[in-house]
Amino acid sequence: MPNTPILEVRNLHKSFGNLHVLKGVSLKIARGEVVVVIGPSGSGKSTLLRCLNYLETPSSGEIIFQGEPIDPRTNLKQVRQEMGMVFQSFNLFPHMKVLHNVTLAPNLVRKTASKTAEEAALELLDKVGMAEKAHSYPPELSGGQQQRVAIARALAMQPEMMLFDEPTSALDPEMIGEVLDVMKKLALEGRTMMVVTHEMGFAREVGSRVIFMDEGVIVEEGTPQELFENPKETRTKEFLSKIL
Amino acid sequence: MEFRWDLVWSSMPTLLSGAKLTVQLTSIAVFFGIIIGTFAGIARLSKGPLRFLAAAYIDVIRGTPLLVQAFIIFYGIPGLIHRPIPAYLAGVLSLSINSGAYVGEIVRSGIQSVDKGQAEAALSLGMSNYQTMRHIILPQAFRRIVPPLGNEFIALLKDSSLVSVIALEELVRKGQIIIGRTFRPFEVWLAVAMIYFVMTFTVSRLVNYVEKRMNVNA
Ligand SMILES: Nc1ncnc2c1ncn2[C@@H]1O[C@H](COP(=O)(O)OP(=O)(O)OP(=O)(O)O)[C@@H](O)[C@H]1O
Ligand SMILES: [Mg+2]
Numbered sequence: 001m002p003n004t005p006i007l008e009v010r011n012l013h014k015s016f017g018n019l020h021v022l023k024g025v026s027l028k029i030a031r032g033e034v035v036v037v038i039g040p041s042g043s044g045k046s047t048l049l050r051c052l053n054y055l056e057t058p059s060s061g062e063i064i065f066q067g068e069p070i071d072p073r074t075n076l077k078q079v080r081q082e083m084g085m086v087f088q089s090f091n092l093f094p095h096m097k098v099l100h101n102v103t104l105a106p107n108l109v110r111k112t113a114s115k116t117a118e119e120a121a122l123e124l125l126d127k128v129g130m131a132e133k134a135h136s137y138p139p140e141l142s143g144g145q146q147q148r149v150a151i152a153r154a155l156a157m158q159p160e161m162m163l164f165d166e167p168t169s170a171l172d173p174e175m176i177g178e179v180l181d182v183m184k185k186l187a188l189e190g191r192t193m194m195v196v197t198h199e200m201g202f203a204r205e206v207g208s209r210v211i212f213m214d215e216g217v218i219v220e221e222g223t224p225q226e227l228f229e230n231p232k233e234t235r236t237k238e239f240l241s242k243i244l
Numbered sequence: 245m246e247f248r249w250d251l252v253w254s255s256m257p258t259l260l261s262g263a264k265l266t267v268q269l270t271s272i273a274v275f276f277g278i279i280i281g282t283f284a285g286i287a288r289l290s291k292g293p294l295r296f297l298a299a300a301y302i303d304v305i306r307g308t309p310l311l312v313q314a315f316i317i318f319y320g321i322p323g324l325i326h327r328p329i330p331a332y333l334a335g336v337l338s339l340s341i342n343s344g345a346y347v348g349e350i351v352r353s354g355i356q357s358v359d360k361g362q363a364e365a366a367l368s369l370g371m372s373n374y375q376t377m378r379h380i381i382l383p384q385a386f387r388r389i390v391p392p393l394g395n396e397f398i399a400l401l402k403d404s405s406l407v408s409v410i411a412l413e414e415l416v417r418k419g420q421i422i423i424g425r426t427f428r429p430f431e432v433w434l435a436v437a438m439i440y441f442v443m444t445f446t447v448s449r450l451v452n453y454v455e456k457r458m459n460v461n462a
Contacts, residue, residue, distance in 0.1 A: 055364050081370035091365035095383050104379065105369035150365075157369055 004067055006031045006161055006192055007052070012061035014047055021047045023216035025061075029161075029194060034187045036203040036224075037196045039213035040239060045196040048213070049163050052194075053083050066160065081109060084154030088166040090146040092138035098125065098149050099134040102156045110157065117156075124152040128182050144175030148182055161192040168199060200244060204228060212236045251431040252438075255422045259432075262418030263439050269414060270401045273339030274347075277400075278393070280340065281347025286377065288352050298348065305345035311406045314338040318410040335407040335414075343400055350392045354385035387458050394451030398444045415439060 005028040014022040021044045029035055037045050050056040052063060054076055063070045070079050093101050102121035106112040112120070125131040128148040138146055147167055154162060164183065168176040180202050187193060187206040197203065203210050204224045211221040212235075220233045228244070231237045287298035305313070318334040329337075358381050366376040408417035419436040423429050 053368055055368065077370050077372065080368055083368075085365075085368040087361060087365065089361050091359070091361035093362065093365070093380055093384075095387075105366075105371060108375050108379065109370045153365075154369070 005029055006066055007194075008062075008064040009048075009052070010062040010064070012048070012051060012063065013059045014044075014051055014056060015059050021216050022051065022058075025213075025216070025218055027211065027218065027221075029192060031160075031192055032190045033208045034191075034193045034195065034206050035209050035211060036207040037194065037211045037213060038198070038200075038203065038239070039219075043213045044216045045213055046165050049085075049165050049194065049196055052163060053080050053085060055085075077109075081105075081157050082160045083163060084157060084159035084161070085163045086147070086150050086154055086165070086167045088169050090138075090143070090150045090170070092146050092150055092153070094138050097135050097137055098130065098141075101138065101149060102153045105153070106156050121152070121156055124155050125149070127155075127185070128152045129178070142175060143171045144178045147171065147175075147179045151179075151182055151186075155186075161194070162186065164193065164195040164197070166196050166198070168197065198243065200228070212239065214239070248428065248431055251426060251428050252435045255419075255426075255432055255435055258422055259415060259418050259435055259439055262413055262415040263443065265412065266401065266404050266414040267443065269335055269339055269407065269412070270397065270404050272336050273343045273400055273404070274393075274397050276336075276340035277343025277347045277396070280344030281349075281351050282382075284344060284348030285351025285355060288348065289355060302345045302348045305342055306349070310338065310342050310403055311409065313342055314407055314410055317341075331411045334410055335404075335412045338407065339400060339404055342403075343396065346396050346399075347393065350389055350396060351385070354389040354392075355381055357388050358384045390455055390458065391451060394447060394454075397451075398447050401443055401447065402440065 007029040009027045012025040051058045065079050103117040106117045130148050168179050184206050207224045210224050210227040212219050214235050220236045284298045287294040317338045322328045362380050363376050366380045405416040419432050423432050
C-alpha cells in the first residue's frame with residue numbers, strides 16, 4: 001500500500017478541563033516525509049504530538065497509524081514501538097549508563113538478546129557521534145550530547161516514524177547545530193519525521209512540508225518555499241514576520 | 245540514695261535479650277512494611293478502585309494510635325475468630341501494618357518526586373506500565389526514599405516499645421521486669437535509654453553511609 005499515508009489524523013480534539021486546546025486537527029503524513037510544525041507558544045503543537053502516541057488521550061477524533069486506528073486497549077504499545085519520540089528535555093534515564101539507556105527498550109520490549117542489542121546500540125551511538133560516551137551517565141553529558149543519545153535511544157526501537165518536540169529549544173546555542181545535523185542525517189536517510197521546532201533554517205533545508213498551527217487548528221500548510229515565501233493567511237504572515 | 249552503676253551493668257544481659265527482640269520485631273516489621281508500603285504507595289497513585297482502598301488504609305492507620313491497633317489485633321480480633329493470636333504474631337502484625345502505612349506515604353512521595361518526563365520517555369518507547377515502574381521510576385524513587393525510610397526504621401525501633409503492653413518481652417518490658425525485682429527505676433530506665441540510643445544512632449549512621457554511597461554513582 002504505497003499510497004496510504006503512514007499517519008492520518010481525523011478531526012482531533014483535545015481539551016484539558018475547560019481549556020479547548022486542539023479544535024479539530026486533520027492531517028496526513030506520507031512515508032518518508034519530514035513535516036515541520038510551527039506556531040506560536042500555546043497553539044497546541046506539543047499537545048498534537050503527544051496525542052499521536054497517546055501520552056495525552058485525545059478527547060475525540062481518530063488517529064490512524066499504518067492503516068490501523070490507534071486503540072489504547074489493543075495496539076497502543078505496538079504503535080509506540082513504531083513511533084519514536086524525542087523530547088525537549090531529553091528525558092534520558094539518569095540512573096543508567098548511556099549504553100543501557102539505548103539497549104533497555106529493545107531488550108525489554110522487543111526481547112532482543114543483550115549482545116545483539118548492545119551491538120546495535122553502539123552502532124547507533126556511533127551514528128550520533130556518542131560512541132565514546134557509551135559508558136558515561138547522562139548527567140555527565142552536555143545538553144547537546146544528551147539529546148543525541150536520546151535520538152539514538154528512540155532509533156534503537158527501529159521506529160517507522162519519529163516525533164520531535166522542540167528538540168533544540170532547551171540547548172545552549174552552540175549545541176543546537178550538532179543535534180540538527182543528526183536530524184538532517186535522518187531526514188536524508190528517508191525517515192518519516194514530524195518535527196515541532198523554531199529552527200526555520202532546518203525547516204527550509206530538510207522539511208518536505210511545513211504546517212502552521214495557531215489556537216488549536218492548522219491555519220496553513222505547504223512546502224517550505226510556499227509557506228515562507230508566499231504565505232496566504234494573515235495569521236501566518238504575522239507569525240512569520242515576527243520570527244524571520 | 246546513691247546511683248548504682250553496678251545495677252546498670254548487671255541488668256544489661258537481660259535488657260540486651262529484650263533489645264534483641266526489639267530489633268527482630270522492628271526488622272521484620274520494616275521488611276513487611278516496605279512490601280506493603282510499596283504496594284500501597286503505588287496503588288494510591290493508580291487510577292483504579294484500589295486507589296481508594298490504599299488511601300483509606302493509609303489514612304486510618306496514620307490517624308489512629310499504634311497502641312490501639314495492637315490492642316485491636318491482640319485482644320479484639322481473637323474474639324471475632326474465636327482463637328487467640330500469639331503475642332509475637334500480634335506484635336509483628338501490628339507493627340508491620342502500621343509501618344506499611346507510613347512507608348506507603350514515603351513511597352508515594354518518592355515516586356511523585358521523579359520527573360514526569362521519565363515515565364513519558366519509557367512509555368513512548370513502548371514499555372508497559374509495569375516495566376516503567378520497575379526499571380525507571382522505582383530505582384530513581386528509591387534513592388530519595390532511603391533517608392525517610394531510615395527515619396521510619398528509627399521511629400519504629402522506638403515505637404515497638406508499645407507492644408510491651410501485649411506481653412512481649414522486648415526491651416521496655418524487660419526493664420519493667422527488672423524494676424519489679426530491684427525497685428531501682430532510675431538505673432534501669434537509664435540503661436534502657438542507653439540501649440535505645442545505641443540502636444537508633446547506629447541505624448542513622450548506616451543510613452547516612454548508604455545515602456552517601458548512592459550519591460557517588462548517581
Ligand atoms: N497537561 C495539561 N494540562 C492543562 N493544560 C495543558 C496541559 N498541557 C498543555 N496545556 C495547555 O494547552 C495549551 C497548548 O499547549 P502546548 O504545550 O500544546 O502548546 P505549544 O504549541 O507546544 O507551545 P510551546 O511553543 O510553548 O511549546 C497551553 O495553553 C497549555 O497551557
Ligand atoms: Mg510545546
